[in-house]
Amino acid sequence: MTALSPAAQLERLRRGTVEIVTEEALLAKLAEGRPLRVKLGLDPTAPDIHIGNAIVLQKLRQFQDLGHEAVLIIGDFTGLIGDPSGKSETRPSLTPQEIERNAETYRDQYSRILDPNRTRVAFNSQWLGAMTFYEVIKLASRTTVHRILERDDFAKRYAERLPIHLHELLYPLCQAYDSVAVQADVELGGTDQKFNNLMGRELQREVGQAPQVVVLTPLLPGLDGVQKMSKSLGNAIGITDPPNEMYGKVMSLPDPLMIPYFEYCTLVPLEEIRALEGALGSGRAHPRDAKRRLAREITRRYHDETAALAAEAEFDRVFGSRELPEEIPDVTLGRDRLRGGRIRLARLLVETGLADSNTDARRLISQGGVSLDRARVHEDLEVEVRDGLLVQVGRRRFARVRLGE
RNA sequence: GGGGAGGUACCCAAGCGGCCAAAGGGGGCUGACUGUAGAUCAGCUGGCGGAAUGCCUUCAGAGGUUCGAAUCCUCUCCUCCCCA
Numbered sequence: 264m265t266a267l268s269p270a271a272q273l274e275r276l277r278r279g280t281v282e283i284v285t286e287e288a289l290l291a292k293l294a295e296g297r298p299l300r301v302k303l304g305l306d307p308t309a310p311d312i313h314i315g316n317a318i319v320l321q322k323l324r325q326f327q328d329l330g331h332e333a334v335l336i337i338g339d340f341t342g343l344i345g346d347p348s349g350k351s352e353t354r355p356s357l358t359p360q361e362i363e364r365n366a367e368t369y370r371d372q373y374s375r376i377l378d379p380n381r382t383r384v385a386f387n388s389q390w391l392g393a394m395t396f397y398e399v400i401k402l403a404s405r406t407t408v409h410r411i412l413e414r415d416d417f418a419k420r421y422a423e424r425l426p427i428h429l430h431e432l433l434y435p436l437c438q439a440y441d442s443v444a445v446q447a448d449v450e451l452g453g454t455d456q457k458f459n460n461l462m463g464r465e466l467q468r469e470v471g472q473a474p475q476v477v478v479l480t481p482l483l484p485g486l487d488g489v490q491k492m493s494k495s496l497g498n499a500i501g502i503t504d505p506p507n508e509m510y511g512k513v514m515s516l517p518d519p520l521m522i523p524y525f526e527y528c529t530l531v532p533l534e535e536i537r538a539l540e541g542a543l544g545s546g547r548a549h550p551r552d553a554k555r556r557l558a559r560e561i562t563r564r565y566h567d568e569t570a571a572l573a574a575e576a577e578f579d580r581v582f583g584s585r586e587l588p589e590e591i592p593d594v595t596l597g598r599d600r601l602r603g604g605r606i607r608l609a610r611l612l613v614e615t616g617l618a619d620s621n622t623d624a625r626r627l628i629s630q631g632g633v634s635l636d637r638a639r640v641h642e643d644l645e646v647e648v649r650d651g652l653l654v655q656v657g658r659r660r661f662a663r664v665r666l667g668e
Numbered sequence: 669g670g671g672g673a674g675g676u677a678c679c680c681a682a683g684c685g686g687c688c689a690a691a692g693g694g695g696g697c698u699g700a701c702u703g704u705a706g707a708u709c710a711g712c713u714g715g716c717g718g719a720a721u722g723c724c725u726u727c728a729g730a731g732g733u734u735c736g737a738a739u740c741c742u743c744u745c746c747u748c749c750c751c752a
Contacts, residue, residue, distance in 0.1 A: 424748050486705095487695080497696090515705040551703040558704095582704055607718085622715060623697090630698040630712065643718075657698065659705070 269293035272329050276478070279322060279527060281454050284461065284477040292448055292476060299331040302447035302475070304338055304387075304438055304456075305369075312372055313499035314528050314561065315483035315492030319451050320376040322480055326449070327381045334445050335377075337369060340388035341437050375502060390444040391437055402436055405469050406462070411435060414458040435459045439466040447475045453482045455491075483527055488517035506566045507588075510574035511659075513558035514582075518550050521557055529560040581659065588661060595667040596648065605645045608633070615654055615662040632657050 267275075272293050273286065283289055292299055303323050312320065323333050369384055394402070411432045412418055420427050435458060442450055442463035450460045457479055464474035482491045485498025492499045500512045516524065521543075525536045542548035555575065562571035580586045594615045600606060606614075609624035612633065618624035627633050628643050634655040635646060652664040 426747055489694095511705060518706055521706095549703070550706075554704070554706075578704075620715065621717080623713090625717095626712060627698065632698045657705095 267329065275329070276322070276325060278533075279318065279480065280478055281481050282457070282477075282479045284464070284479075288474075289449070289476040289478070299326070299448040300334055300446060301326045301331050301449040301451060302334045302336060302442060302445055303451045304336045304441060304459075306338060306342065311494050312375070312502045313492055313494060314502055314565070315485070315499065316453075317376060317502055318483060318527050319453060319480045320373065322478065323451055324377050326451075327378045331381075331449075333377060333382045334447065335369065335373060335382060335384045336441050336445065337366075337384065337386045338438070338441075339386045340391040341434060385445065387437070387441050387444070391440065399433075402440060403433065405466060406436065408432070435462040436466070439463040442475050443467055443470055443472060446472060448473075449476045449478055451478050451480065454479045455482060481523075481527055484520060484523070486512060486515060488520050500561070502565050504565075506562050506570040506574040507577050509565065510558045510562045510571065510578055511582075513561050514554055514578060516554065516557075518554070521550070521553055524557055524561070529557070529564065531560060585658070587653075591653070591661045591663045593665045594654075594662045595665045597667050599668075601648055602645075604649075605647055607643060608635075608640060608646050609643045611646065611648065611654065611664075612656065615664065617654060617656040617660055617662055627656055 269290055273290050276289070277283065277286070301323060303319065327333050366384060366386070370379060370382075373379075373382065373384075412421055414435065417427060417432070438459045439462040441447075442460075443466055447463065447467075450463055452460050457477070460475075460477040460479070464477065467474045484490070485492035485496060486500070487496075487498045490496055490498060494501070500509055504512065513524070522536065522540050525531055525539070526533070539548060539553060543550060543553055558578075559571045559575060562574050566574075577589055581588045596606075596611075596614055600610070600614060608628060609618070609621050612618035612624035612627065613621060618627055624633075625643050628640065631639060631641060633640050634653075636653050637655070640646070648664060648666070650664065650666045654662045654664060
């Protein structure tokens, strides 16, 4: 256990959270002087962590560093039933083999942030799948429809007369039951999990357990600046993204997102962030420079200083002075694709994967987005292909042609 | 069980017999400019085709009416509302 006093621990844990229900309760639990069991529920889909869900994982890591115990709950059972969010598609059912295989993947992925030696991974099918229908009904009797409909996404869908499937109403209960099953002292989650986590408190109280403390972390807006970061929305920065991509994605953030990103995704001291915010507001700081720093900080956090600086240099080269990137992917082109060493340009773009279809390729050409060996080509003509030909689409997609057999 | 309203491209949403590959918005892509892949402005945004008033696929699914259907009819699946 840490030598830190309960108050000092609370002080640390509070940072970067939106709400703790309640701080008094957390303080009391910390004062018990035992390792607390901190629960975090995760989606059962393939784990691809982005810097948004990394926020809550980092909070969990902090608990670990203070000597507490992390329990990751993979919602394989809840995920198997269907879709709780209403928006996304019904999830594909996972076979037991897939679940088994995922167990390893989860450990591997999450150990990038968590301390693997202090992390327990559990699948909720273990207890939820074992329940009899009788037990399910008994569980359901612990709450009321009105209570469940208070959850804002249900309330909203109800008001808008959008479909709400019966089993979706059971989701909060399932998740709450997870807390009962592992006897959680604390449950972490994004602010969108507030209702479910609070339900855990209530259910624990119902069955005679001490109610868990709920710690809520902010949801990070995605690259579009509107929706929350999510891999499926294509607005995410993955923590395993290569440095160049990570740096570039940060640079593409809308300006107003810089401050929240500094706050949630970097270790820059709060006072410094406030100062920067003020400087930006008064025009004393240049937004581009602030964003460069942000991109460096984030890239450094998931890679290292060297990689961050290299990514910055690369970014300046390609987008600032519009020079060639350091590495250009080779694309092998079979000689059988050529006619007398030549090929129609649109075909070449498709063959090299720079365009989705012939029509797409033509579109790009006519819009002036295509260059061969740095020279713009405006017409879809037959072009001479030699080994090493540089094909470019837009500012950031390159391919070096390698002639194969 | 009865009655009513709906299911349109990546998303939202118009269209309600030909002028519909299908308005508009979002998203995406390209260009200009710049402070970056930010902001702004402009263009593009099913596929095949050198091109065409050309061909193919698409308006929940399957049939049908018609010279011609996203648009009309029948059945099926799905959603919402009202009544029971």
